Amino acid sequence: MEHIRTPKVENVRLVDRISSKKAALGTLYLTATHVIFVENAPDTRKETWILHSQISTIEKQATTATGCPLLIRCKNFQLLQLIVPQERDCHDVYISLIRLAKPVKYEELYCFSFNPKLDKEEREQGWMLIELSEEYKRMGLPDDYWQLSDVNRDYRVCDSYPTELFVPKSATAHIILGSSKFRSRRRFPALSYYYKDNHASICRSSQPLSGFSARCLEDEQMLQAIRKANPGSDFIYVVDTRPKLNAMANRAAGKGYENEDNYSNIKFQFIGIENIHVMRNSLQKMLEVCELKSPSMSDFLWGLENSGWLRHIKAIMDAGIFIAKAVSEEGASVLVHCSDGWDRTAQVCSVASLLLDPHYRTLKGFMVLIEKDWISFGHKFNHRYGNLDGDPKEISPIIDQFIECVWQLMEQFPCAFEFNERFLIHIQHHIYSCQFGNFLCNSQKERQELKIQERTYSLWAHLWKNRADYMNPLFRADHSQTRGILRLPTTPCNFMYKFWSGMYNRFEKGLQPRQSVTDYLMAVKEETQQLEEELEALEERLEKIQKVQLNHTKVKSKPSEPSKHSGFSTSDNSTANTPQDYSGNMKSFPSRSPSQGDEDSALILTQDNLKSSDPDLSANSDQESGVEDLSCRSPSGGDCVPSEDSAKDRDSDEAVFLTA
């Protein structure tokens, strides 16, 4: 609280991104956890809520006659442009937010004050929803070749690894310890995924400390052990996911990559995925393109190309495809590493697992996958996503890229995933929101020390509870697309990779398709289920009556309640659909006629409406998920009634094409 210099500023304007002439007048509130903007318009009092942890940058722009503009960019790609009338207020808000957006202690994060009104038992059950030990069991482990190792008990060997790890049976503690000393941050080779059909495995590690000539007998034995654990193949692939040049440069620092001469029966392979700095800059460039006010087609395509973003996505996918093929088609085990083995390695292992195993394409399986390859193996969530104030050079959209890879696959295989796009978007949101404890800290060890499970709630339980919102209606467990391996075309189909506007422009509803096929089909399926139940009930009653009539007994039965099927008309959820600025720079008509009534151009945004069923995502309704801190109460006073996300924007009904 001490960081809030001014809790409330009146007469602030929230500028519409699409047409800058439009702005909503309202009051800005700063609370311990949120920035809240409440519009003055008496009938809607629309609220926009932004979590401090979502704030990426705050920019104070030059003061103009109308006031002092403040630009807030969020990690979930929301962009807020506010105009504060007084410079002084603007400065206070700016200074407060700078501090609030960069907490220095974990205890300042939202998850420690967030209270969804669940009791202790429910919270504990929530944390038990995803159990990695169950997952390894599902893979068929332990078996004749792999065993659970307790070598990392109490994080003795590697503090960024989990305590429970699977290693080849023939890898003794001595070998593991030796190998760990020869690997960056002691991240020795351990099992990520086991393909029980042919005993091939995907293992992961960090780079070897080979320098120009160093070698390590135990490390060589470790790789040997991985090969032996797969009797069907006489070699293993070692995939270094870095560009060759980067790997070579590491040799000078005493790190590097495996020398094929020293390791028996390995096939070494570079797959050039760029490092975290390149990825951060690439996203930055792409977001600049998304932010352009009214870009031409060329501006957009050129900017997208120039950002290199889709090229990076393709590189990650290609690596995943290579590994999945090696495992399933060649039956060879693969050891994957990059430098530290917690960024590119996590991306690539999880993409390969997703391609290989249909389980990871289910709702629960996907949570398990993130739990396994990202959370347990020490992906540095805190550093990468800037939850606490830290080195900005550590920030990089690594898991965002993985989530996008999944989306790209969903576009190619529409029936193969149990979950829908919204599921991915919500996961992305919560990686940054710090509303749940799952993604806190940089390693399992830190989370344990912080007692995350006792003090915060699990996102997985929350998502599971609301799973109806995340279902892909086209998914069918028995569909051929669902089963087995996802096979992508062998030709280099660059056009396969598309810009994901549902993610990067997701707060600009006007750019998204106005009707959602997913939501429509979900509504149909829901109705189908009701019909099935009704059908059964009707058949039962019919049978009863017929029996009774047969017996010439008179039984009176109540007439059936005709249940009305209103269809799935998307039209009762109307959100104003208004024309954009189509005119470019056109002279305005001298006397314009009043614009027509707005009722019939109102349009259907099913998506919006369904979306608001998940309170924590629609930008303005975080309050529904319950905040203990009193200062977080809805500033509109009284109860926190979630304001409709689809509240009509009065202004927007006016034709805007003449005003430009």
Place this chain on the structure above:
Amino acid sequence: MEFAELIRTPRVDNVVLHRPFYPAVEGTLCLTGHHLILSSRQDNTEELWLLHSNIDAIDKRFVGPLGTIIIKCKDFRIIQLDIPGMEECLNIASSIEALSTLDSITLMYPFFYRPMFEVIEDGWHSFLPEQEFEFYSSATSEWRLSYVNKEFAVCPSYSPIVIVPKSIDDEALRKVATFRHGGRFPVLSYYHKKNGMVIMRSGQPLTGTNGRRCKEDEKLINATLRAGKRGYIIDTRSLTVAQQARAKGGGFEQEAHYPQWRRIHKSIERYHILQESLIKLVEACNDQTHNMDRWLSKLEASNWLTHIKEILTTACLAAQCIDREGASILIHGTEGTDSTLQVTSLAQIILEPRSRTIRGFEALIEREWLQAGHPFQQRCAQSAYCNSRQKWESPVFLLFLDCVWQILRQFPCSFEFNENFLIMLFEHAYASQFGTFLGNNESERCKLKLQQKTMSLWSWVNRPSELSKFTSPLFEANNLVIWPSVAPQSLHLWEGIFLRWNRSSKYLDEAYEEMVNIIEHNKELQAKVNILRRQLAELETEDGMQESP
């Protein structure tokens, strides 16, 4: 002329057909007057039937005695035939070349095609202007049908019947025709029932350099405005282009002479610029070698999506004038046969729910493209692979279909038809067994006696068995105006057309099928439940009767 003269080798054995995503097929190649047929003579293998008129270009090459012909089709498909024997190969190639470039329309396949289906409704009479006018006449008495063009004498590219303001007589129309490019005097394109505003279209006014004017033209245009109302003239050319047109006798409406009208210039590209854009786009889509960045830069360099954005934006602007500003509009470019029609027809897709149904969309194509005189014969003579650049080819109609697809993508539940319907129309505009898209205007179609000698596409499409393929299961009548987004993020490459032959659509087809199943299953259950409810209700009343005798 006999086709036999052109067919130098009618049949070759042991020809191997290569298509992407299919295994190679060996079989016998046959040439007929209108088709190239490859048959493997095995029961379970599909034969290839390709219309010669679908062939855009061919390449041939030889490796020893084995010749290879690469056939590039107007629908962008590329197939390869390996033909043993150099002579056979050369003969086949030159025969295909001759047969695919016949210059007489009456030798085209539609004049020879005998339908194997029963005609339920003759498509030639499905969309008569009189019937279309009935939709409006209930709402307004300000407009009338005019037969002034009965003999195609006033305007050779208009249909014999047009809709004009009631207060303007045929004599005035004749005068106005002399003042408009190609005799294309302003006619009604669309009447917005909600507020009585209209879209009119015409050719450019022939003002020339000395600012010629025409009282009847001014009177006609003003006659469409209600008291105190103003209107917009949307010129689909940039101001500079419009000004340059004056030197050639064309021009634009001077605001001094049309004081109640405000002119807006929007630049939509024409002819060879569009054709080159298509060629570049298809080339980029077929190029499998380049890396990610090259793909995006090639897509960008083709400018195809830029054209899509321009056309859609202009159509949205037109719709906005009508629906939001309550102002009538007149649209023209130069001839009024290309960009003008793109804009008038797309504006109707946005404004008029009827044009988003199958029947309504067919009527729209009849009205705004065929009867309005879009020169299909010239524009669709060649497609993306043709080397000989002629002046008149241009993918104007394909751009229109692409724009419709973009809107459909944004409003998937508001259209009665699906993507396949649009693809089908594209195919038939370029090569067809039906006469619908032959000729450049109604006058030519009349002379060719297409109604008597050929079958209409609509006769075939509007049979229930065909319609079911083109009907979207998602359709829910939406009576609202739909405003599409024209931001670059919202516009996409139409993969169903441009990547159709370059990727396997297996998984997408499966998804569509699943979607249909979900909805069908729901409908079946609904029907079952309704039957049971009725039965139950009947039984219960019987029950009641027995109880109270």
